[in-house]
Amino acid sequence: MFNPTDFPKPAFISxxxxxxxxxxxxxxNAGKPIVLCHGWPEHAFSWRHQMAALDAAGYHVIVPNQRGYGNSSRPTEVTDYDIERLSGDLIALLDHYGYEDAAFVGHDWGAMVVWGLTLLHPDRVNKVINLSLPYQERGEKPWIAFMEEILGGDFYFVHFNRQPGVADGVLEEHTFQFLRNLYRKNEPPAEPQPGMALINLARAETPRGEPLMSDSELAVFVSAFETSGFTGSINWYRNLDRNWRILAEANPIIQQPTLMIYGDRDAVSRSENLTTFVPNVEVVHLDCGHWIQQEKPEETNQAILSWLERQDAT
Structure with missing residues (x-):
């Protein structure tokens, strides 16, 4: 397990x-940047196992807590969390370091941001590595309406949008219990329960499966969310339909060399037409659940580093 005191101290960048x-x-390793983008409900600390390996491979590793997370700013307007602003933060971060472009790595919602960033600012992204969440095709119908139709009003994406504040309050009331119950591996299969799954999870007194991390690692996440609350990070979900509109004018094809890493036991659906939108993609499957880079750190590092090495050789 990782000792949290070994994690780098942060800088605060406007x-x-x-x-x-x-x-x-x-x-x-200035001149060879790679930016790691965490998911929900996570933190830059979720990349703790990757940072030293990428540093040793010659990369300048930049890992922000994105807006709404950790000690980063938490604007109050919902629209302050749309894809334009989230990707704008990353572009401004590149500008701060004086970089024209970088390799970007995203997990979960971080992957959603990296896909969107690459569509909106293709000249600033030279390579894409995404974990768990594949490219989401922009269909005829806005994403939340589409999900509501297929998955119903209790599906957490829909619930966050249709009942603002309800889930935020429950998760904040049960921060430790929610994160302890969420960050698990090797969970036995279970029948879907009625109601909103994440609210049920936050209220469940007994976790399922095995803990993903040590108590001291979990404490980093718990402490961060006890400080920040959940509303800023959940506001990312409340911009899905706005993002759908923002991306309407973007060329939907991603030309950059791309690595897609799936966890075979992840509940997130795989893409059936990934190569239609991401023609230069290589796909890797690891035997794990959703928290890929934390559950299988060595295998994740190996997949990323060997792929980067092949890209640099061409």
């Missing part, structure tokens, strides 16, 4: 009207 809490490794 970008795009907010301050981001940014953790770094490999500053001596």
């Amino acid at each position: 970008v795009n009207g907010v301050k981001l809490e940014v953790f770094e490794a490999g500053r001596q």
Whole structure:
């Protein structure tokens, strides 16, 4: 397990009207940037197993807590969390370091941001590595309406939008219990329960499966969300339909070399037409659940580093 005291100390960098809490490794490798983008409900600390490996491979590793998370700014307007602003933060971060472009790595919601960033600012992204969440095709119908039709009003994406504040309050009331119950591995299969799954999870007194991390690692996440609350991070979900409109004018094809890493036991659906939108993609499957880079750190590092090495050789 990782000792949290070994995690780098942050810098606070003003970008795009907010301050981001940014953790770094490999500053001596200036000129070869790689930016790691966490998911929900996570933290830059979720990349703790990757930072040293990427530093050793010659990369300048830049790991922000994105807006709404950790000690980064938490604007109050819902629209302050749309894809334009989230990707704008990352572009401004590149500008801060004087970089024209970088490799970007995203997990979960971080992957959603990296896909959107690459569509909106293709000249600033030279490689894409995404974990768990594949490219989401922009269909005829806005995403939340589409999900509501298929998955119903209790599906958490829909619930966050249709009942603002309800889930936020429950998760804040049960922060430790929610995160302890969420960050698990090797969970036995279970029948879907009625109601809103994440609210049920936050209220469940007994966790399922095995803990993903040590108590001291979990404490980093719990402490961060006890400070920040959940509303800023959940506001990312409340911009899905706005993002759908923002991306209407973007060329939907991603030309950059891309690595897609799936966990075979992840509940997130795989893409059936990934190569239609991401023609230069290589796909890797790991035997794990959703928290890929934390559950299988060595295998994740190996997949990323060997792929990067092949890209640099061409």
